[in-house]
Amino acid sequence: MHAMHISPTLSDALVILVAAGIVIPVFARFRITPIIGFILVGLLVGPFGLGRMVPQQPWLTWITITDPEGLAPFAEFGIVLLLFTIGLELSFNRLWAMRRLVFGLGALELLINASLLAGLLVLLGQYWTGALGLGLALALSSTALVLPMAGTHTPVGRAALAMLLFEDIAIVPIIFLLGALAPVAGSNGVDGLLDTLLLGVLVVGGMMVIGRYALPYLFAQAARTKSPELFLAASLLVVIGASLATGLIGLSPIFGALIAGLLIAETEYHVEVEGIMEPFKGLALGVFLITVGMGIDLVQLWSNLGPIALAVVSVLTLKAVVTGVLLRLMGARLGTATETGILMASPSETTLIVLATAATAQLIQPGTAQFWQMVTAIGLTITPLLAALGRLIGRRMDPVPALPDAAEDGDEPRAIIIGCGRVGRLVADMLRYHGKPYIAIDADADTAERSRREGYNAVFANGARIEALERLGVANSPAVILTMDEPVLAQRITRKLRSAYPGLPIIARARDPQHAGDLYRSGATTAVPETLESSLQLSEAVLVDLGVAMGPVIASIHEKRDEFRDAIMQGGALDHKPKLRTSTVG
Numbered sequence: 001m002h003a004m005h006i007s008p009t010l011s012d013a014l015v016i017l018v019a020a021g022i023v024i025p026v027f028a029r030f031r032i033t034p035i036i037g038f039i040l041v042g043l044l045v046g047p048f049g050l051g052r053m054v055p056q057q058p059w060l061t062w063i064t065i066t067d068p069e070g071l072a073p074f075a076e077f078g079i080v081l082l083l084f085t086i087g088l089e090l091s092f093n094r095l096w097a098m099r100r101l102v103f104g105l106g107a108l109e110l111l112i113n114a115s116l117l118a119g120l121l122v123l124l125g126q127y128w129t130g131a132l133g134l135g136l137a138l139a140l141s142s143t144a145l146v147l148p149m150a151g152t153h154t155p156v157g158r159a160a161l162a163m164l165l166f167e168d169i170a171i172v173p174i175i176f177l178l179g180a181l182a183p184v185a186g187s188n189g190v191d192g193l194l195d196t197l198l199l200g201v202l203v204v205g206g207m208m209v210i211g212r213y214a215l216p217y218l219f220a221q222a223a224r225t226k227s228p229e230l231f232l233a234a235s236l237l238v239v240i241g242a243s244l245a246t247g248l249i250g251l252s253p254i255f256g257a258l259i260a261g262l263l264i265a266e267t268e269y270h271v272e273v274e275g276i277m278e279p280f281k282g283l284a285l286g287v288f289l290i291t292v293g294m295g296i297d298l299v300q301l302w303s304n305l306g307p308i309a310l311a312v313v314s315v316l317t318l319k320a321v322v323t324g325v326l327l328r329l330m331g332a333r334l335g336t337a338t339e340t341g342i343l344m345a346s347p348s349e350t351t352l353i354v355l356a357t358a359a360t361a362q363l364i365q366p367g368t369a370q371f372w373q374m375v376t377a378i379g380l381t382i383t384p385l386l387a388a389l390g391r392l393i394g395r396r397m398d399p400v401p402a403l404p405d406a407a408e409d410g411d412e413p414r415a416i417i418i419g420c421g422r423v424g425r426l427v428a429d430m431l432r433y434h435g436k437p438y439i440a441i442d443a444d445a446d447t448a449e450r451s452r453r454e455g456y457n458a459v460f461a462n463g464a465r466i467e468a469l470e471r472l473g474v475a476n477s478p479a480v481i482l483t484m485d486e487p488v489l490a491q492r493i494t495r496k497l498r499s500a501y502p503g504l505p506i507i508a509r510a511r512d513p514q515h516a517g518d519l520y521r522s523g524a525t526t527a528v529p530e531t532l533e534s535s536l537q538l539s540e541a542v543l544v545d546l547g548v549a550m551g552p553v554i555a556s557i558h559e560k561r562d563e564f565r566d567a568i569m570q571g572g573a574l575d576h577k578p579k580l581r582t583s584t585v586g
Helices: 008-029 034-045 058-063 068-089 092-097 099-123 128-139 143-150 155-181 189-224 228-248 253-265 270-294 298-303 305-329 334-343 349-360 366-381 383-397 422-433 445-453 466-471 487-500 513-522 530-545 550-569
Strands: 415-418 438-442 458-460 480-482 506-510 526-529
Touching: 008 034, 008 058, 008 270, 034 270, 034 366, 034 383, 068 143, 068 228, 068 253, 068 270, 099 128, 099 155, 099 305, 128 155, 128 305, 128 349, 128 366, 143 155, 143 334, 143 349, 143 383, 155 253, 155 334, 155 349, 189 228, 189 253, 189 445, 228 253, 228 270, 253 270, 270 366, 270 458, 270 466, 298 305, 298 366, 305 334, 305 366, 334 383, 349 366, 366 383, 415 422, 422 438, 438 445, 445 458, 466 487, 480 487, 487 506, 487 513, 506 513, 513 526, 513 550, 526 530, 530 550
Parallel strands: 415 438, 415 480, 438 458, 480 506, 506 526
Antiparallel strands: none
């Protein structure tokens, strides 16, 4: 009988999917970020965990990662997707408005932290070139972990975003600098850097020009097919193509992903793209976190517990103090500066890349690189704990936290109109006339595009997906208006919204009184039957033409409308006999 062959790829995929299926719901139940869970899973199933026992217990192959190197591309893809979705939340106008923060606060935070860390390492006996490489590596902070926890629309999130954006831009010069400092480096290190930066400007400029005209057409064609698979394929084509374009010229692939996200954010399809990419981003990011956990060797950690603990505490404390003081000097509130400083204290996933570059360039010894990789892994693991600690201390220092700047970030609560047809446009016209902000969505790409061309604030998105509505700010919306002429879909959306947001006003268009009753039972705040409204409007016109004063007519119409609504909500038959006060025609 032939021995069963186990594919390492399938075996590792099974472990990751089981881990995701267990970690996410369990940690969500206890309101703990799954970030810690994924790292602990990597620690458990990695080569330094149960993987050590595979030679003695072959059955452990089924529950351990047998090919750690094979996960690296998937981990990198997770970071690429993360930067892509961050780009979707931004816009070029917003980045331009943040330019002083990015190149002012961001540059100061990185350079001061790197200089102080490098100086400290020189005092401890590290040669200056290796100390500079380590200082730059450890000064970086984790985009993958910080932004999902801080968001991008809070004071803490805005400050963190500015610093992280500069760090992402600085990765390429840092890597070239380390190459130029290498003992084996050629004389063209600076020339190579300049060539890459020039190529980068040309490629990014080309991407922006092509993306501005090609992306709306590409996603419009994908949306017209109403095929989620094709829409997903188009999204992946854009993000992977942009990442490859910047990667081929020597820039970071995550920079290309960020540019791709920014370009799509300028189109009306960004909500749907973000929603359809979310599950892939979460799973790929989970793979990255598992690889971080796999890099922690508990045996080595225990044997060097004292030095590693001292290094972790020293790096976190120095970065937290420097970042917090900088923010305070630039006018941030004490609570915001404190929370941001603590949150930004841990190293980054890109720290591992810079450490590997420094080791390859022979600026640091392999043992030194392994030590600081361990420090980095521990720093990443405790980042959620730092976030919680920062919030706690920040609130105590500043009991009244600063609110998001709605004018800057576009976070002003706005009504959401689902459906850009005749009724939806009329509702949008009335909201606009009275100065009420709104956004209209439609699952038909042509309808959404036509509405946008005609001046409506409309985007392509599927209102039946609660995730799409969440990205449009439904949690803070003053009302959701359902205008589509699809009774079953309207009821389904109403039930989902009422279940997720018990206090949300939901105003729905109904075909007739029976449909209105169904909508009320599904959770609608107000359901407006078209047949009754047309009858009431006809009655109003008749009474006015007969000479009845407008005031009593409007009052009687409102009274009859309330009577109909009560009857519909009680499930009774509508009584069309007059129950109103008589009025004398004057």
